[in-house]
Amino acid sequence: MVILENSFQWILNLGAGIFVPLLIFILGLVVGMKVRRAFMSAITLGVAFTGMNLIIGFISEAVQPASEALALNTGITLPALDLGWTAAASLAWAWVYIFLLFAIQIVLNIIMLSLNWTKTLNVDMWNVWGKGLTAYLVFHVSGYLWAGFLAAIVQMILEFKLGDMFQPHIEDITGIPLATVTHPMNLSAVLMLPLNKLMDKVPFLNKKADTAELQKKIGIFSENSVMGFIIGILLGFAGAYGITGSLNLGIQISTAMVLFPMVSKLFMQALSPLSEAMSEFMKKRFNDREVYIGLDWPILAGSSELWVTLILLVPVFIGFSLVLPGNEVLPIAGVLNYSIAVGGLLLTGGNIFRMLILGVITMPIYLYGSTYLAPILTEMADVTGAIDVAEGSLITWSSIEAPELRIFLAEAFNGNLWAIVAAVIFFALFYWLYKAMTKTPVPSERYEELEKS
Amino acid sequence: MSRNKRLIVACGSGVATSTTIAEKIKNKFEADGINYPVEAVDYKSIENELPSSSIYVYIAKPDSEVLKQAEQLGIDVYPGVPFLTGMGVDDVYEKIVKSTKK
Numbered sequence: 001m002v003i004l005e006n007s008f009q010w011i012l013n014l015g016a017g018i019f020v021p022l023l024i025f026i027l028g029l030v031v032g033m034k035v036r037r038a039f040m041s042a043i044t045l046g047v048a049f050t051g052m053n054l055i056i057g058f059i060s061e062a063v064q065p066a067s068e069a070l071a072l073n074t075g076i077t078l079p080a081l082d083l084g085w086t087a088a089a090s091l092a093w094a095w096v097y098i099f100l101l102f103a104i105q106i107v108l109n110i111i112m113l114s115l116n117w118t119k120t121l122n123v124d125m126w127n128v129w130g131k132g133l134t135a136y137l138v139f140h141v142s143g144y145l146w147a148g149f150l151a152a153i154v155q156m157i158l159e160f161k162l163g164d165m166f167q168p169h170i171e172d173i174t175g176i177p178l179a180t181v182t183h184p185m186n187l188s189a190v191l192m193l194p195l196n197k198l199m200d201k202v203p204f205l206n207k208k209a210d211t212a213e214l215q216k217k218i219g220i221f222s223e224n225s226v227m228g229f230i231i232g233i234l235l236g237f238a239g240a241y242g243i244t245g246s247l248n249l250g251i252q253i254s255t256a257m258v259l260f261p262m263v264s265k266l267f268m269q270a271l272s273p274l275s276e277a278m279s280e281f282m283k284k285r286f287n288d289r290e291v292y293i294g295l296d297w298p299i300l301a302g303s304s305e306l307w308v309t310l311i312l313l314v315p316v317f318i319g320f321s322l323v324l325p326g327n328e329v330l331p332i333a334g335v336l337n338y339s340i341a342v343g344g345l346l347l348t349g350g351n352i353f354r355m356l357i358l359g360v361i362t363m364p365i366y367l368y369g370s371t372y373l374a375p376i377l378t379e380m381a382d383v384t385g386a387i388d389v390a391e392g393s394l395i396t397w398s399s400i401e402a403p404e405l406r407i408f409l410a411e412a413f414n415g416n417l418w419a420i421v422a423a424v425i426f427f428a429l430f431y432w433l434y435k436a437m438t439k440t441p442v443p444s445e446r447y448e449e450l451e452k453s
Numbered sequence: 454m455s456r457n458k459r460l461i462v463a464c465g466s467g468v469a470t471s472t473t474i475a476e477k478i479k480n481k482f483e484a485d486g487i488n489y490p491v492e493a494v495d496y497k498s499i500e501n502e503l504p505s506s507s508i509y510v511y512i513a514k515p516d517s518e519v520l521k522q523a524e525q526l527g528i529d530v531y532p533g534v535p536f537l538t539g540m541g542v543d544d545v546y547e548k549i550v551k552s553t554k555k
Binding site: 126268299 | 477538
């Protein structure tokens with residue numbers, strides 16, 4: 001491993017904007033892409049890294065002074081800049097070992113399918129970045145690269161099992177045969193499970209409300225532009241910016257939040273020939289038997305409960321960030337907490353009251369998780385060279401997915417006894433969740449309709 | 454119709470899933486010599502995206518209001534998941550190709 005590390009180091013020094021595209025170009029040729037295509041992919045990837053940096057520089061310049069003004073004006077210190085998942089993904093794609101994780105996931109999935117340890121074929125290659133983030137975090141905290149890889153493997157196995165346990169529920173919600181979701185955001189259901197079991201005892205919480213109307217009314221708030229504008233204005237006012245300053249801050253944050261996904265899309269464009277080749281390879285191997293197809297979460301995005309939860313929890317998230325002691329993160333680019341909304345949707349079968357209650361209770365985990373993550377992500381930016389962070393600044397991702405698992409694993413490999421105990425409890429709860437979800441009726445058969453009053 | 458010719462694919466963030474499908478469709482179009490703009494968009498902005506589109510490929514089934522809007526605008530709507538799972542993909546693609554020739 002040491003030799004591997006050293007030999008990679010000099011290539012790394014070229015910077016992520018050069019080195020990763022170079023790697024993609026070579027990998028592209030290896031999987032049989034035409035030179036022209038492979039070259040286009042490589043350039044697009046370089047543009048993605050550089051574009052990401054451009055927006056991050058822009059939003060940092062706008063938000064850093066504002067959060068200092070907030071601290072001066074109110075005494076609330078929230079120094080870590082929330083750049084959301086798109087920035088975390090761009091850091092992960094810049095990490096030298098990420099491409100090994102593709103191979104590991106494919107091999108592991110084939111082994112587990114062959115041994116009938118799972119029914120899920122995970123063809124979602126994009127979210128390999130999430131395993132890269134876990135591996136880096138664990139490696140950084142424990143100091144062992146092998147521990148990082150082991151943690152990534154643990155996460156992969158949990159994802160296959162998430163695919164298995166939620167498949168009937170996802171098929172019920174989406175109507176797509178054999179489709180399932182292997183995204184690690186659904187691990188949020190693990191800690192929610194005991195609370196959800198308690199709510200089974202409350203008669204009111206066993207009725208289902210229709211949220212389609214409400215979604216139509218508040219849906220506009222889920223648009224990145226609107227959300228960014230509102231947060232910017234509020235931050236401006238809280239920092240005593242005055243009306244002109246606040247409106248301008250609103251538009252600046254809005255701009256960054258609209259541009260983040262636009263640039264992030266370039267990563268996907270650049271990586272898609274490669275990930276497509278891999279998922280085709282996987283699908284061909286298991287053509288002759290029935291497997292669940294593990295996909296990314298947006299197949300669930302038709303549920304109005306999901307959007308209503310996402311939006312209604314925004315003020316809760318920001319409110320907590322202002323009052324929780326020890327928190328250092330003001331949710332901005334990551335303010336929509338998909339983990340809670342999607343995991344809650346699957347766990348509760350789309351019961352909006354339960355989703356909101358679970359969201360309010362578990363929200364602090366994300367703030368403390370992202371506070372913990374801030375110095376690590378900041379160093380990752382420095383090590384990979386993917387994002388320039390000004391000296392003394394911190395970056396993070398407020399709604400980091402699976403914060404508890406990632407932190408337990410990192411600290412467990414670091415030799416902390418409490419974390420080992422916590423990880424064991426987490427796995428026990430995960431097993432309970434697996435048992436519970438395979439027994440629970442699918443969403444459409446679970447609750448009686450709430451009477452319209 | 455004099456409206457914009459554009460195929461959009463929409464997912465929850467307009468980044469990962471929609472781009473995967475958009476790239477697949479682009480490649481197939483290119484292989485078949487079809488010149489037609491393809492774009493991945495954010496489902497949250499779908500109501501603003503539809504008026505400048507002619508074909509809409511969805512990942513999660515959109516709500517009835519969105520479908521109604523698409524119908525009023527004369528937009529052809531197709532499921533995108535077959536492009537991910539591979540099941541029934543030829544069938545959907547064939548229909549999309551027909552739509553591009555309208």
